[in-house]
Amino acid sequence: MSATPTMSTAPARPGSGSSSAADVVRLDPNRHVPGVRQPGFAQVLHAEWVKFWTVRSTRWSLGLLFALGAGLTTLVCWAAATDLAAGDTGEAPAAFLTWGLLFSQLTALALGTLVVTSEYGTGMMRATVTAVPRRGRVVAAKVVVLTVVLFVAGVVTAVAGYLGGNWFLDREGVGLALSDDGVLRALLGNGLYLAGLGVFALATGLLIRHTAAALTVGMALVLVVGNVAYALPGTWGEWVAKLLPGNAGGAVAQVAPFNGGAVLAPWTGFGVFVAEVAALLLVAVLVFRRRDA
Template sequence: MTATLMESGSVVERAGVARPSFAAVLRAEWLKLRSVRSTWWTLVATFVLGAGLTTLICWGNADWLASPEADESPGSFITWGMMIAQITAVVLGALVVTTEYGTGMIRTTFAAVPSRGRVLAAKSVVVAVLLAVVGTVTAFVGYAGGNFFLDREGIGMPLEGDVLRSMFGSGLYLAGIGLFTVAVGFLVRHTAGTISSVLALMLILGNMVNLIPGAFGEWVTKLMPGNAGSGVSTPVSFNPDLLDPWVGFAVFGLEVAVLLAAAYVVVRRRDA
């Protein structure tokens, strides 16, 4: 048997079976992602919610934040919209996977790329990079708009330290949410089920575990994916009892990695 390199490395043929390289699979997944309208509508919604709501919240609360009665830091609001924008990251991560399962096109994808791990990896890379870029840009625009109103009240926040960290952290957090949802999408294979499961875990259960009493409840709260990962996306957390930003994000990253590993095992063993 011979191995022949074809099309400048994009396809490797072994024993008469064409196997696309990872670069070729990556290009194919990017083409699929950018060729559907739902991707662009979701990204527009991410920008509008992330930057628009941050600006709106800072405008509406600037007077109060500057008053002696304020019990919150302006840093808790300067990326406020990104908490809502995570919903659109969940939607995008789900659609990248579950749309193909819903239409049956996933069988065509797996027929063209027999190595299913490459499909999972390519989808993950495309979603993570896209959300990281869009999330970071959105956070910077939201900061510019929100800080304008904070500055007028004399409580503006310079773009340095924890504020600067939260700008890039917002992009990283959205990328992590996208990867988390991609993994759940491969496990659940249903759009509504994937979106509702991730949102329930991130937004509802993450707050409900506060009701668990004692030290056990405190640690469960800290380790919930949404609570652990979100700290890196805000200069000052609304909940000071959570993990430190980078420690929490490392925990979140480990949780995402475990879920992706589970998805890889299931995808290889389960029929499409």
């Protein structure tokens, strides 16, 4: 702490006149506002945490994530339970326990994109990099905040969806226990996959910088291209489909895959997905560091 005067005592209120000569002081360039600490990564993380929770889009996205993920799973299980029990659907009941993921992943994409593009859209990014010129740190802090929040939200949503959906499946005698193969893995996997997807969207946002364009690209790649790729002919077509981020990463979040879409083994697929997201993030960080803000 320093004894040098700070601005706080200056009578510079609007409308008040000019200062007296007594205010003239020599400033020590290394002085501090009382009580400041040397900022490190923890401070940047704290700043990003405050930013994350002080805009409405965060609550909206997370609310929607839960409503779509848990709500739709429950709803679809209720609707399909009888058919599933009768074996009319040709699908395993286990596949329906994370049905809502199909839509909740959209909100994870939106949240990840907005964490970056809302800053570009509003000019906030200039304030961000003036406060923290080490841009790699900014991205790292955003990634930590986003992954932690999406992981928790994803697991909570998946557990709620499982409890709701399985209640209806249980009534028809086709429910799954938590100890059954793949159930716990899928519940945790929901959190992991949504967190990864959020980072994927964040990287896309850093590269594209426009909300609408980045969202479109992210959703098109994960949903549209991911599904269309299954129409590609031959073995190589199947591999392309399997390796696309949404398909590779999604497997870990499902108790069992739906028929008709070949997927990699859950953890293999997730490994591929993480590698893809990491590569994209690396490119995004390198571009972000070089580019004018």
